[in-house]
Amino acid sequence: MTRASIKGIIFDMDNTLLQSKINFLEMKQAIFTLWAEHGLCEPTFDWRSHTASQLIEMGRKSGRMTSQLEQTMWEAVTAIEKAGMHEAVLEDHVKEVLAHLKERYHLFILTNNAYAAAEEALNHTGIADCFQEIVAREQMTTLKPHPSGIHYIRAQYPNWxxxxxxxxxxxxxxGKAAHGGEVAFIAYQGERADMERNEVSPRAYITDLRELLDIL
Incomplete structure (x- = not known):
């Protein structure tokens, strides 16, 4: 991959561009509690070792999901997201880096959050206008780590x-979503042990977003 060949950059949002206060442990517990109460999983299920998106997909695949139950789950998840996004602040150097990148590349947000919560946070922090599109869970068929969101974005540029x-x-x-979508992945302040455990091989590890200006 060369600098000249790159045209689009897809950014995760939480803890990549924004320091949100979303309580993911509370979110996972809320999903698990709902599933256990309605027989979608056993009360002894180890929910702490799974991501919220994995718990959601487990419920969808259980064969016991109803539209009303799914709506209740999303309402609980969205309430936790909105509470966490309300006080979101930017990661260091975000505006500086995006100002440079948007002059050369098409920029996208890909988040498992609800569109409304993501849009509100990006507008509040003043960076929404940097992106071609905010792709949230409403645009995906399956949440990250599934590559559905990557496929959605790439389908808009079929010649790329x-x-x-x-x-x-x-x-x-x-990283798993990127690999599934056949695009390169750069880990920002990512845990190497987690990447290796889940068979993710980033193109690069960075600790400062300004490093993107040299890598890309």
Whole structure:
């Protein structure tokens, strides 16, 4: 991959561009409690070792999901997201880096959050206008780590090869989505042990977003 070949950059949002206060442990517990109460999983299920998106997909695949139960789950998740996004602040150097990158690349947000919560946070922090599109869970068929969101974005530019894309995120689920979508992945402040445990091989590890200006 060369600097000249890259055309699009897909950013995760939470803990990549924004320091949100979303309580993911509370979110996972709320999903698990709902599933256990309605027989979608056993009360002894180890929910702490799974991501919220994995718990959601487990419920969907249980064969016992109803539309009303799914709506109740999303209402609980969205309430926790909105509470956490209300006080979101930018990661260091975000505005500086995005100002440079948007002059050369098409920029996208890919988040498992609800569109409304993501849009509100990005507007509040003053960076929403940097992106071609905010792609949230409403645009995905399956949440990250599934590559559904990557496929959605890439389908809008069918003439661009896989090498035209790079994803930047902090978590192994971002890397897994990128790999599934056949695009390169750059880990920002990512845990190497988590990446290796989940068979994610980033193109690079960075600790400062300004490093993107040299890598890309």
């Amino acid at each position: 090869s896989a090498t035209a894309w790079t994803m930047v995120g902090d978590s192994w689920i971002d």
